[in-house]
Amino acid sequence: xxxxxxxxxxxxxxxxxxxxxxxxxxxxxxxxxxxxxxxxxxxxxxxxxxxxxxxxxxxxxxxxx
Numbered sequence: 001x002x003x004x005x006x007x008x009x010x011x012x013x014x015x016x017x018x019x020x021x022x023x024x025x026x027x028x029x030x031x032x033x034x035x036x037x038x039x040x041x042x043x044x045x046x047x048x049x050x051x052x053x054x055x056x057x058x059x060x061x062x063x064x065x
Contacts, residue, residue: 001065004029007058022063029061 002025004017019025026048033040033050036057040050048061 001063003060003062003064004032005058005060005062006032008056009058010056025061029059032059 002019002022004019004025006015006017008014017028019028029040029048029050036051036059038050038055038057038059040048040059043049047063048059050059051057
């Protein structure tokens with residue numbers, strides 16, 4: 001299972017979306033990053049991250065395998 005965690009810092013809210021396959025998870029993650037103007041990168045654990053400090057949003061795509 002893959003989790004997309006979207007944190008909205010100004011509103012202090014978070015949203016978690018579950019995906020069963022990597023293709024749908026990556027497509028959703030990339031589309032959201034593009035719509036928010038965020039660059040994304042892979043972390044040292046094979047997860048994908050975008051935004052964070054200095055941005056209004058933080059996105060994380062993680063796997064639970």
